[in-house]
Amino acid sequence: MTTFDYVNPTTLEAAGELLSRGDLVTNVLAGGTNLILALENGSLQTDLVVDIKALPELKNIHFNSNSGLMLGAAVTLNQVNAHTDIRRHFPLLFETCKDIGSCQVRSRATVGGNICCALPSSDLIPTLLCYDAVCHIWNPGGVREVPLDRFFKGDQQTVLAKGEILVRISLPAPVADAAGVYNKLQRGQGEYVTLVGTAVLARNINNSEIDWRIALAAAAPTPIRIYAAEQVLQGSIPDKAMIDHAVECIKHTIKPISDLRAGAAYRTTMAGILARRSIESVASQLLGGVH
Ligand SMILES: Cc1cc2nc3c(=O)[nH]c(=O)nc-3n(C[C@H](O)[C@H](O)[C@H](O)COP(=O)(O)OP(=O)(O)OC[C@H]3O[C@@H](n4cnc5c(N)ncnc54)[C@H](O)[C@@H]3O)c2cc1C
DSSP: OOOOEEEOOSSHHHHHHHHTOTTSOEEEESSOTTHHHHHHHTSOOOSEEEEOTTOGGGSOEEEETTTEEEEETTOBHHHHHHOHHHHHHOHHHHHHHHTSSOHHHHHHOBHHHHHHHTOTTOSHHHHHHHTTOEEEEEETTEEEEEEGGGTEEETTEESOOTTOEEEEEEEOOOOSSEEEEEEEEOOBTTBOSOSEEEEEEEEEETTTEEEEEEEEESSSSSOEEOHHHHHHHTBSOOOHHHHHHHHHHHHHHOOOOOOSSOOHHHHHHHHHHHHHHHHHHHHHHHHHTOO
């Protein structure tokens, strides 16, 4: 590891000023589960690491049944899991977080860090896409809001400019009658990178209209919502023909890569299988009144 300076400012202004320095390569540090590994293995070099964990604005979780959920970017995955309102009103978020990494990883890894890594294989992002999450990005001029599905520019690339900090993520108010599932495929013990993941969320609006959301991990250069497949299912509990059609839409839309973990054809086949399983499971939960 090459040497670098470390600072832990206590105000956003101080953090932003340091991160904006044009004469230095600067990086935000949150939980460090990704950044420290990159510094250690030499894939990233930096002059200055700015720790954001002492910034109070980034550590809050606030839930209101009318306005929804505000998650500070430096909230850890274990803090998400321990929050009773999240468990109750955003069960898909709870279920997704509890299966990310190990307990030790979840005690360090933050929501904002998972998003800002912008890895195609992130498990958290598809679920947040299903919940219509919005990113709140701080810069010296104020806070701008970017819907999560417009936050990614490509594999490990985001819309964040130098000096900008993701401060929080907001999720709109939940619908009481909803069901969701995140299914992921990993290679096995000791291997945490998801080969393909499918998040499906269905919300029963006004006791009549079912609103479907589908998003995938490791199926394209960024985690991706599959709006065409959602349209196929929209409005009802789908029958087999509708599910077949939605699965075909997913398989035609995604563009997974081939790498040392899996080939593109295998990922595409497994995306279809996992998506079918997720849709069927969500449909039966809604039918059975298990929410
Ligand atoms: C053993 C292990 C198992 C794992 N298992 C899984 C898994 O099952 N599923 C999964 O999805 N991931 C997994 N991960 C990846 C890990 O969960 C993510 O890397 C983690 O969420 C990143 O969060 P962090 O707080 O540690 O980010 P950091 O490492 O601190 O930062 C990551 C990147 O985001 C930037 N950044 C962080 N926060 C902000 C912010 N608020 N504003 C602007 N930029 C910011 C940093 O500069 C850096 O570039 C695993 C990692 C390890 C080491």
